[in-house]
Amino acid sequence: MPSPLEELRAVGIDVGTEDARLVLRAECMRLARRVRERRARLVGLAPAGDDVAVPAIAIELGRALAATGITAVGVVDAHGSWPCARRLTASAAAGADLLATSWLFPNVAVLTPRAPRPGDALERLHGALVRETASFGELVVDLTGFDHRGEHVAAFELLDAVALVARCGRTTARQIQRRLRDVPDRRDLGVLLTGS
């Protein structure tokens, strides 16, 4: 039985050392508690810059939400930008859904677009959220790539809460401020600083 870490590595997501993963998990638990307090079901993780990796955090947050709840949690690669997207799509069961569902853990699944195209990512996300909320208690959405097309503001409107992910030593305060300006106050979960 592979460990969760190996599982993540198997799908191309490296969360670093065991210690780093534990720290990340602790932080994600805190964020999950905040999500619960807000009663948010659709949680977005928006990178503050191009050099911020969200997948590992999204999965860990999904695990944290699953651990603190009783329902399954879906982690959505909305833009199809994850390194494991192609692999997951290939391994997922064939279907007509926009997103291919792959179960990483018993209660955490990764939802990857079958044929990702940048032009219709927003529509796809909208459709997926409408459909998948019936299957999952919470959906953690990786919003990587939306800002490149200026659709991140519209994507925020589709979600209940949005957390900004920044990277220590890379992300500048100006980037965070600029991106926070786009996040509506009622959806703002705060900034998740990684890599420290």
Place this chain on the structure above:
Amino acid sequence: MTQEQKSPAMVSDHLEPILRLARRGLRFWHFALLTFALTFAATLGLAELWPKQYRSEAVVYYREGMQWTSNEPASGRRVAQRLKDVLLARSQLAKVVEDFGLHPKLVKAGRMASAVEEVRRAIGFRVERESDVFAVSFTGDSPEEARRVTARLADLLVGENARFRSDQAEVARAFLDEEKKRIVGELASREAAQLRFLANHPEFAEDHSAGMGVSLRARARDDGGATTLQRDDASSPGASGTFGLFSPDPALVTAKAEAETKLRAARRELAERRSRYTEQHPDVRAAEAAVKAAEETSRRAAQALEVARSPSAGLETRAARVQKGKKGTPTEQTEGGRSTRRFVVALEADWARLSRDVAEARERLQQLDNRQFVASMTSSMVATGQAAQIVVIDPAFLPAKPIGMTRTRRFLMALVAACFLATGVAVVLALRDDRVFDQVDVERLQLAPLLLEVTHRNMKDAGKGVAERTRGERPGVELVAAEMTVPGSVRDAPGTATASPAAGPVPSAGTGEGKDASAARTPGFPPEADDGAGGDDGAADAIAGAGTDTGGGADAAAEADSHPVGTPAQSLEAEAGSGTAAGGDGASGSAEAAETGAPPAGSPQAEPETAEEDAESTTERRPVMYATVALALRSRPVTQMARRLPGPEEVEAERDRADLEEELVRLVELVRVQRMAPPWTIDPRLLMLIAPDSAAAAGFRVLRQRLSERAGLRSILVTSSRPEEGKTLCAVNLALALGEAGRARVVLLEANFQHPSLARLLGFHPPACIGEQLEARRTRSAQPWVVAEVGVPWLHTAAVTPGAKAGPIFDGKEFALFVEDLREAGYDYVVIDGPAILGSADANILQESVDGVLLTMRTGRSRGRTLLKAVEQIGSGKVLGVALLAT
């Protein structure tokens, strides 16, 4: 790790104003550079042309002569000050000016004082600290002049010092001579008075102290004076006989002996000095003076002793009176004693006064003698050159180089001055500049929220995308969804794309092999007549749906040409694209599936039949508007497009289509859509088309989102304070963003009748000028509005024909009706490219018929003052926000 604070204070925030000022100042680099160059050249030129000055210097040494007084020698500072005063004396400098002809202009103008002052400024007098070495310098216009004047000043210093010393000695000696004469006379008179007293009272000749009077008074009191006087005299020290009154005073004897001793010592000293020095030597002279003084003292002591030894009548008389007083009656004795005592006291007082006067006079004479001697010696030393004097130890030299900065230093100074001035100019210009450059400037103006910022970098990125695309593949439009058709509901206008003379070859895929149908599937770019050869074959294939036969493709194109807009061939073309919305009628991706052999998603078995059926079924339908269309400029494989037709969307698409049909029924009653030939090239300012993945396009999408959040916003006026501030660019791209991927129906109106540019930007000739339509609408109100569809199916446009004459007065009422009709026709957004606010009232009229106003401004061009004035003119009530566009 989770942060709550939204705006953390950063250290860099404090530096931001400075950096902003620096960045703003850099925009005036040309002014700064010009200032730098001018200042640098001027400074260097001025330094070269400035009259050169030469400085020469002479070093003098102040040497102290022999010391004859106990006074300390004059300190260096005091001497320096004295020498400086001597050197800078007006009379001295006037002589220098005359001798050397300095400052002739001033001298000729009769301003000698000014000339002297100038010379005084040119003279330098440097003193080393607590030293006797001084440097005298002079700065002149030529090396020779500097040297000569400096030498003259040094000589002047030497000569003046010597003359000063000599005069001083002479004056002192003359004064002392006069003083001595007076003192000698006074001494003589006092001695004469004393001698007269002694002649009258010889008994005082032996008096040597005040004890004499005391003893006399005591004896006179006790026993009439005689006994006491005798006893006291006998017991007094120095008494040598039974009656001491006539014995010589021991003090006088002692004084005489001491004087003789001193005289001998002085003579010995003199002899010794004479053996060692000449007669002129000061030591010898001093010894001679000491001998003379000792001789005088000895002589006086001898005289006094002589006087004291000689008997006098006064003393005898006194003694007799004392003896006589011893023998009288008691009463007589008492009276006599009293009068005697009074007499003795008076005598004693007189004697004391006379003695004191004489002593004082002698003492003063002694001092005067000493001073006279010193003065005499000093004068002698000055005359012989042994007194304090000034020696030139380093004569004036001929300067080889002018004074002042060296060439390198001048260069550096000019550089620094030029940099400083250039920076100052840049800073001042930056501070005075009220142009808008970035978000901070907009926020400072407090006009409205900044909704869009297209930076210069974004524009560059977009331009780069265009360049790359131009190198790689030609721009084209890709149809990704099927059309919506309304049976027999559209009145196609004449002069459509098919008949347009501007209809050139359709932009095809980069390969030109006809394998990629994406470029040919131009929803706004209808098929046109061509010869069916070359790369256009691929387009024709795609249009025909067969995809393999070149000739067939040409036929299909020809067939399409024979139909007005929306013919079955056109429908087939659209359906062959991919058609998410048209999936319900079974047309999804059939043509491409046939071409590629890959089964499309949703209906894998029905492709060839569906295509044919659809082609047949659409013969009676006329397309008017696409429901869901996405524009992509990158060529993509047909198979990929085919996969983008999800089956489950069919139901929703059908429902949407039904709704749309209803709206279109209304639309056709009010608006006539005329499809125009697409332009050969797409203007690079159409960022949403030319670079949809660029940051600039993303900015317009954000703007779209911002505007869509506002409820009830359907008509937007895009305007600016002045012309050429990005109104048309913003309006077109905003309209494209609003309708992107068919998410909304948008019509773009041009209301800038004075400076129309929309038609030129979109690259088409308007089928009906909007100005003419407004004019015609007054007389024929039933005539539908004509809008054009140029290339992009979700954007309709009503523009001003280039070159059309604008009416003198803008008809706001008709325009408002136009906008209202467009709304009624079902357009989700009416975007109006308006005129500039300042300079006319058109924008004010237009804003009455819109829901909101978007103010555009150009970075580096729009000025804060004009923006404020513009907002003041239109009022801030309807201003939605501000769009900042890079130049």
